[in-house]
Amino acid sequence: MFRKIDEKTYASPQIDVADIAEASALGIGLIINNRPEDESADQTPGAEIEAAAMAAGIAYVAIPVTHAGFSMPQVEAMEAALGAAGDKPVLAYCRSGTRSTLLWALAQARMGMALDAIATQAAGAGYDVGPIAPQLDFLAAQAR
Numbered sequence: 064m065f066r067k068i069d070e071k072t073y074a075s076p077q078i079d080v081a082d083i084a085e086a087s088a089l090g091i092g093l094i095i096n097n098r099p100e101d102e103s104a105d106q107t108p109g110a111e112i113e114a115a116a117m118a119a120g121i122a123y124v125a126i127p128v129t130h131a132g133f134s135m136p137q138v139e140a141m142e143a144a145l146g147a148a149g150d151k152p153v154l155a156y157c158r159s160g161t162r163s164t165l166l167w168a169l170a171q172a173r174m175g176m177a178l179d180a181i182a183t184q185a186a187g188a189g190y191d192v193g194p195i196a197p198q199l200d201f202l203a204a205q206a207r
Contacts, residue, residue, distance in 0.1 A: 092151025
């Protein structure tokens with residue numbers, strides 16, 4: 064269920080409390096919830112995921128992304144969260160894992176990662192960053 068994007072980042076479709084054990088077994092140090100609350104009736108509330116994560120010694124942060132798209136504050140929050148995790152792996156989730164992967168990609172571009180490397184890493188996990196290519200280009204140009 065967890066798809067490895069790079070050496071320290073995983074993306075996933077919606078998780079539930081039972082998935083915290085798998086995250087813990089992988090050494091996940093931070094769970095990032097990129098899904099807005101009440102997006103669908105079948106999603107596990109963020110507060111339940113947060114409580115289970117904290118009980119397992121895993122940090123938790125919510126950076127919700129709606130279908131309206133990405134904002135610079137969200138990209139900055141993702142960059143800060145990834146940095147705060149230090150050397151510990153991170154698990155980011157949303158409905159399908161796509162928004163989490165795209166937000167990871169935007170943060171990486173802002174931090175100066177090569178765009179071809181971003182695309183390759185995302186594709187290796189089964190995600191396409193093509194839909195946000197203009198935003199990636201913009202952030203990469205600013206990082207130079």
